[in-house]
Amino acid sequence: MVWKTLLQHCISQPAAPRRQDPAAVAALRQRLAAAGHEKLGRSLAIRHVAAGSCNGCELELRATQNLIYDLTQYGLSFTPSPRHADVLLITGVAGDNMIAAARQAREAMADPVLVLAMGDCAVDGGVFKGSPAIAGGAEAIMPVDLFVPGCPPAPAQIIEGLLALLEVNDILPARPVRGPR
Amino acid sequence: MKLLSAQDWQAYPGKFIALWTDAQFAYALYQPAELVATPLVEGAYPALRHKGAAWFQRLAYDSHGHNAIGAADTRPAIEHFRSADGTAPWPEFASPGGEGVHQVAVGPIHAAIIEPGHFRFSLRGEEVLKLEARLGYSHKGTLALMRGKSPRLAARFAARISGDATVAHSIAFAHAAEAALGMTPPPRAVYLRAIMAELERLANHGSDVGMIAGDAGFSFLDARFALHREALCEAARVAFGHRLMMDMVIPGGVAGDTSSGGATAILAALLALESELPSLTRVFEDYASLQDRVVGTGIVSPALAAAYAAGGFTGRAAGQNHDARVSPGYAPYEHFGLEVPVEQDGDVVARIRIRLAEMTESIRLIRDMLANLPDTVIAIAPPSGSGSGLGVAESFRGPVWHWLRIEAGTISDVFVADASTLQWPLVEFAAATGILADFPLINKSINASYSGVDL
Numbered sequence: 001m002v003w004k005t006l007l008q009h010c011i012s013q014p015a016a017p018r019r020q021d022p023a024a025v026a027a028l029r030q031r032l033a034a035a036g037h038e039k040l041g042r043s044l045a046i047r048h049v050a051a052g053s054c055n056g057c058e059l060e061l062r063a064t065q066n067l068i069y070d071l072t073q074y075g076l077s078f079t080p081s082p083r084h085a086d087v088l089l090i091t092g093v094a095g096d097n098m099i100a101a102a103r104q105a106r107e108a109m110a111d112p113v114l115v116l117a118m119g120d121c122a123v124d125g126g127v128f129k130g131s132p133a134i135a136g137g138a139e140a141i142m143p144v145d146l147f148v149p150g151c152p153p154a155p156a157q158i159i160e161g162l163l164a165l166l167e168v169n170d171i172l173p174a175r176p177v178r179g180p181r
Numbered sequence: 182m183k184l185l186s187a188q189d190w191q192a193y194p195g196k197f198i199a200l201w202t203d204a205q206f207a208y209a210l211y212q213p214a215e216l217v218a219t220p221l222v223e224g225a226y227p228a229l230r231h232k233g234a235a236w237f238q239r240l241a242y243d244s245h246g247h248n249a250i251g252a253a254d255t256r257p258a259i260e261h262f263r264s265a266d267g268t269a270p271w272p273e274f275a276s277p278g279g280e281g282v283h284q285v286a287v288g289p290i291h292a293a294i295i296e297p298g299h300f301r302f303s304l305r306g307e308e309v310l311k312l313e314a315r316l317g318y319s320h321k322g323t324l325a326l327m328r329g330k331s332p333r334l335a336a337r338f339a340a341r342i343s344g345d346a347t348v349a350h351s352i353a354f355a356h357a358a359e360a361a362l363g364m365t366p367p368p369r370a371v372y373l374r375a376i377m378a379e380l381e382r383l384a385n386h387g388s389d390v391g392m393i394a395g396d397a398g399f400s401f402l403d404a405r406f407a408l409h410r411e412a413l414c415e416a417a418r419v420a421f422g423h424r425l426m427m428d429m430v431i432p433g434g435v436a437g438d439t440s441s442g443g444a445t446a447i448l449a450a451l452l453a454l455e456s457e458l459p460s461l462t463r464v465f466e467d468y469a470s471l472q473d474r475v476v477g478t479g480i481v482s483p484a485l486a487a488a489y490a491a492g493g494f495t496g497r498a499a500g501q502n503h504d505a506r507v508s509p510g511y512a513p514y515e516h517f518g519l520e521v522p523v524e525q526d527g528d529v530v531a532r533i534r535i536r537l538a539e540m541t542e543s544i545r546l547i548r549d550m551l552a553n554l555p556d557t558v559i560a561i562a563p564p565s566g567s568g569s570g571l572g573v574a575e576s577f578r579g580p581v582w583h584w585l586r587i588e589a590g591t592i593s594d595v596f597v598a599d600a601s602t603l604q605w606p607l608v609e610f611a612a613a614t615g616i617l618a619d620f621p622l623i624n625k626s627i628n629a630s631y632s633g634v635d636l
Contacts, residue, residue, distance in 0.1 A: 050296045052319050054632045056344025056425055062294050062388075063414070066407040080292035097259070097318045098297055099267035101289045127337050133322035141267075152344070154424055 015068070018156065020163035028146050028168045038112045039172040040086045043075030044165060047085035047109065051102045051141075052095025052134060057119040057152040061091065064155045064162075076162050082108040087165060090144075093121040093128045094135040106142050114165055117144045118158060120151040127151075182208075182216045182569075187227050190219035196490040196503075197231035199582055199598035200238060202247040209234075210582060210598070212490060213509040214571060221247060228252035232488045233603045236634065244324070259317035259635055274301040277310050285617065289318045293621075296631035304617060312612040312620075314605055319635035327595045332358040332432040332563050332585070335592050339583065340427050342597055343633035348374070348381045349576030350583070350597070351430035356511065356572025357583040358432035362563055368555035370434035371512045376550050377417070377426045377435075378574065379543040380447065384413040385577040386494075386536040386543075387454065389628055393533060394465065396621040397474040405461055412450040419446040434560025444551050451544050462537055472530070479611040479623030481527040489603045493579025494535040495627050499527030505573045505580035517549055529626040565590030576600060578628060599633030 050058060064071040071077070079085050082105045090102060106113065117138035120126030125136035138144050148161035184206075185193065195211035202208070206218040207226035219226055228238055228249035238249035239258035261269040276282055282305050289297035297318035303311040323342060327335040332354075339354035340347045352374050359366060366374075391406025414424040420443030421429050429436050465471065481491070483500035490496075492503050504521045506514040522538035524531035569586040579600025586594040604627055611623050 048294050049290055050294075050319070052321050052632075053296065054341040054344035054347075055296050055630065056341070056347065056427065058294050058296065059345060059425065063407070063411060066411050067404055068408065068411050078294065092319070093321055095319060095321055096263060096267070097261045097269070097320050098289065100263075100269065101297065101318070103267070105290055127341060128321045128323070128326060131322040131326055133320055133325075151427065152425070154418075 018159055018163065020167045021157075021160040024146060024148075024161055024164040025167050028164055029171070031145055032168055032172060037114075037172055039174045040112060040114070040169050043077070044086045044114070044162075044169065045077055045079040045084050046087040046089050046162075047079055047082045047105060048089045048091070049098075049102050049105050051090050051092040051098040051122070051138070053092030053119065053121055057091035057121070060152045060155055061089070061118065061158060064158050066155075069155045069159060071159065071162070074159070074163060074166065076166070082106075083110065085109055085113075087114045087116055087162075089116045089118055090122045090138040091118050093125050093131070094138055094141050096133055096135060099135055099141050102138075102141060114146070114169075115142060115144045116146045116148065116161065116165065118148045118161070119153060120149055123147045123149050182218055185217050185219050187219055187222075190217065191227045191229065193217055197229065197233050198490065198580070199596070199602070200229060200234050200241065201584070201596035201598075202226065202241045202245055203586070203594045207241070207247065208584070208596075210571070210584075212503065214573065216571060216584075224248065225250050232606065233490060236602050236605065237598075240636075257317070259320045261317055272315065274303075274313050276303040279305065279310075281305050282310060298631050300620075302612070302617060302620075307616040307618065309613050309615060309617055309620070312609045314609055316605070316631060317635050319632040321632075321636070323636050324595055324597065328592055330592055331590055332362070332587065332592065335595070336431050337428060339597070340430075342581075342636070343576075343599055343601075343630040344425060344427070345385055345630065346381065346576035346578065346581060346599070346633070347425055347427045348377045348430060349574040349581050350599075351428070352378060352574035353572045353581045353583040354585075354597075355430055355432045356574065357570045357585040358563060358572070358587070360570025360572060361568040361585050361587045362432075362566045362570070363568065364433060364561060364563060366434045367557040367559060367561060368513070369438075369557040370559045372550050372554050373435045373439065373559065374430050375513055376447070376547050377421065377429060378576075379547045379550075380413055380417055381426065382577040383454065383540055383543045383547075384410045384417075386540050387413075389625060390465070390533050390536055393475070393529065393622055393625045394471060396625055397471055399468065399471045402461060402465060405457065409450070409454045409457070412453055416443075416446040416450040419443055431560065433563045434558070436560070438559050447547065447551065451547060454540075455544050458537070458540065465533070465537075474619070474622060475529040475533065475626075477526075478529040478615055478619050479626060480614045481607050481611050481627075483525060483527060485607065485610055486527060489607060491579070491603050491607055493575075493577070493600050493604070494532050494539065495579065495604050495607060497522060498524045498531035498535045500525050503580075505575040509573065511573065513550065516553075517546055519546070529622050532626045563590075578630065579604065581633075597636065599630055601629035601631075601633045604629040605634060
């Protein structure tokens with residue numbers, strides 16, 4: 001099997017590099033400039049919260065970590081703790097039963113924080129829009145910086161959105177350096 | 182449907198699948214596809230003693246206020262009693278007594294990229310004495326949204342009951358609508374549905390086996406199986422236009438034919454998986470450190486699996502030979518002689534072995550179906566009729582049932598029973614046969630859906 005794998009490496013071609021979505025970058029830049037958002041570190045840690053999804057978005061979000069997409073190569077990784085996270089990534093409709101938990105996760109994160117709503121449900125409730133059991137999208141329960149629509153968005157689209165976060169983060173003003181205490 | 186008196190309703194024998202209520206009746210479904218009902222009296226009905234009935238009775242109370250008289254378990258199912266600011270009080274989680282017993286709370290937000298749910302473990306040291314799952318966090322009001330819509334419109338909700346089983350749920354929903362309206366989908370659509378369903382099974386079985394190994398610190402299998410899942414999803418995109426094949430199955434047929442090049446893409450992904458599957462299986466079986474984590478872990482005994490009439494690989498790993506593709510059975514599987522693997526041990530490794538065996542079988546089925554694809558139209562329009570119907574499909578995790586009542590082309594009532602409903606109690610039992618550190622393996626090995634039961 002080792003030889004077969006080596007052979008595959010010899011004949012396989014590198015994939016085309018992925019680029020951020022320009023429209024998403026422009027919208028995000030405008031929003032963050034208006035908010036006076038400060039620069040985060042160079043690599044971003046993501047805390048994912050499923051707030052009433054059908055689990056389709058989770059499947060594609062997990063796929064961004066596979067050998068083809070390899071999210072980590074861009075300096076993006078998932079973290080279990082909101083305390084360590086720079087990005088709050090929300091999937092699902094923001095169901096009423098998840099509002100409190102999603103807000104708690106946001107409050108547990110150290111500012112500045114980027115909030116990303118992934119999938120049609122998190123954008124505006126998707127097909128479930130108008131259900132009395134849901135808030136109807138992440139923006140209904142907290143301010144959102146970037147939307148990645150799709151039902152579910154494919155891994156490449158998710159990465160385009162996340163790369164937009166990196167792109168904009170690069171040009172944000174750095175946090176003022178504090179003197180010694 | 183058989184209408185029963187209260188006594189006969191309670192005494193009805195058989196393997197219980199699901200229970201639900203509408204404005205007039207309480208319905209119960211038994212294997213292989215027997216539907217019985219009893220009239221509601223002042224919004225109440227006699228509770229059933231079947232183990233699996235508890236969640237359904239709790240759900241019927243939370244969604245319609247219908248009381249199951251004499252029910253032992255009256256905890257809320259999806260109702261969290263939120264106050265205006267969105268916060269909700271924690272329910273009482275009873276702990277078994279004894280010195281040193283303490284509780285560990287996990288969720289609703291979990292560490293991994295998965296759905297929300299709360300687990301309350303009662304522990305003595307590392308040993309899990311009891312697990313109580315509090316669900317309902319994914320509740321979206323799906324069933325209410327389906328009422329008042331045409332079957333074609335409501336199919337979009339059926340496809341989103343559990344995203345990992347979107348094809349199976351769409352097929353079960355289409356079966357129910359077709360039974361209610363007396364339609365027969367064209368043969369080509371029936372074959373394309375089954376091809377999609379088997380692709381979905383392959384993708385999920387593979388990635389779950391990989392993730393269980395990954396949870397045991399064995400990331401090689403996780404990486405390889407995730408790669409095969411990716412190849413299958415991409416083949417599905419080429420063939421059907423969507424990586425998860427969502428919204429492809431509709432009442433009356435399928436929404437689109439395979440693209441040119443679709444069959445080639447699917448066959449290439451199958452070949453890649455088939456050629457690596459034996460060596461991946463060998464790696465799984467050969468590494469003592471991995472086997473140590475999965476053998477004898479998270480046991481669901483055959484008696485327990487029988488008491489809950491558990492379907493899918495969870496049941497088949499514990500001596501139950503039920504598969505909805507065979508019994509009650511649906512087209513086109515009768516032409517392909519399905520082999521249903523069965524194991525007896527009911528532990529994590531037994532569930533994995535069943536899934537590996539089913540993968541081989543799914544590869545064969547897809548090839549046979551692609552080679553024999555009938556040349557007909559792919560869909561017929563549903564007539565604007567009335568009627569009620571049951572539909573079933575075997576998702577990767579077990580049978581999913583849809584029940585519909587259609588009046589003049591519009592859905593007036595609907596119920597959906599995902600296989601997970603009978604499997605969540607088994608997750609609770611299986612967790613209490615091991616230590617806390619084994620729970621991720623046990624949970625993943627059963628992989629009950631949250632969205633599928635929260636509805």
